[in-house]
Amino acid sequence: MTKITILHNPRCSKSREALALIQTRSNQINVIEYLKNTPSEDEISHILSLLGLSARQLMRTKESEYKELGLDNVNLTEVQLIEAMVNTPKLIERPIVLSNGKAAIGRPPENVLAIIE
Template structure:
């Protein structure tokens, strides 16, 4: 199974999700999206696997979200992806993508919805 993590090492939730994936015995492809922003084509591939609306990829806090008018409910998915491509800080980290699904994992327990093997065994 292929797992990609769009990761910000400065984010505690992102670090926790990375640790949870590794604890499940999976070494993900880690994309530090602020250093190596995803291309628009890569964002299209991510969006195609999303199990939530594309709008859920947007991070509001600490970003130019309001200044860019991204609070407009009439924005298309394409416009949202264009904004993320132009301003990678808008990506709501961490985002986990598997062969079957993708989703922002905030809170970290959302990881179990797309990667159930990451759930710790119950004693």
């Protein structure tokens, strides 16, 4: 059975729903509370490549920190945006599930089924 990793925030209902959905299908789950164990810049870059997204597309742009840190500046580079996510992990969209060399954002939670089944 393939190991599944979830970047999880237990305070987020969508993250809890995605984890519960995964638990019904696998017991090989690596749960990473990303607010406590923030992914590195390389890990975020890897996740972005698996998702086929830009850094800004992985960011929670409605968080107050996004505007406060000036991250809405269109001139910021991918590296700068990734660095901001490492420094302020609250900005990372959640949950992110990794399995079978693929990644999915669990919004809605059912999105993760495509990569775990």
